Amino acid sequence: MFTFNNGDLNIIGKHNFTKGHTIFAGISSCYTFSERITGKLFEFDKAVSLLIRAINNRTIERNYFKLYSELLDRIITEDEFDKELNEHESEYVISNDIIPTKEELELVLKLIPHIKDVTNSEDLSSLFSFKSNQLDKLLLQLENNNGDI
Numbered sequence: 001m002f003t004f005n006n007g008d009l010n011i012i013g014k015h016n017f018t019k020g021h022t023i024f025a026g027i028s029s030c031y032t033f034s035e036r037i038t039g040k041l042f043e044f045d046k047a048v049s050l051l052i053r054a055i056n057n058r059t060i061e062r063n064y065f066k067l068y069s070e071l072l073d074r075i076i077t078e079d080e081f082d083k084e085l086n087e088h089e090s091e092y093v094i095s096n097d098i099i100p101t102k103e104e105l106e107l108v109l110k111l112i113p114h115i116k117d118v119t120n121s122e123d124l125s126s127l128f129s130f131k132s133n134q135l136d137k138l139l140l141q142l143e144n145n146n147g148d149i
Contacts, residue, residue, distance in 0.1 A: 105142070121135055121136055
């Protein structure tokens, strides 16, 4: 016997290990069940994850420019600037090490019209931490296939 409850979706069920069958019943107060079955919930979760990454990367960019402004305003020395960058690199430098999937790119292309100042593949790469050469390959496939990757 198992139960699942996430607030919007309640399911109870029983699995017969001998026959490999599962019977279940449930109630949903919204479209949660059908979205899980069709995969739309995955797209929502992935969109949230991508947007959080984008926000964090914009924060990293902002942190770098704040630090650089302190250097230009002579609040810190060049040695202090270099030391801070070396000791806390992840706070100031975006890591573009993620190989984008077809699904991620399709989702990102739906999101970017709503995000300020994303005008080229370099912007996409830094915003979502995508490896630029891999992103460019997927974008080229998209262009060559009339919008289908």
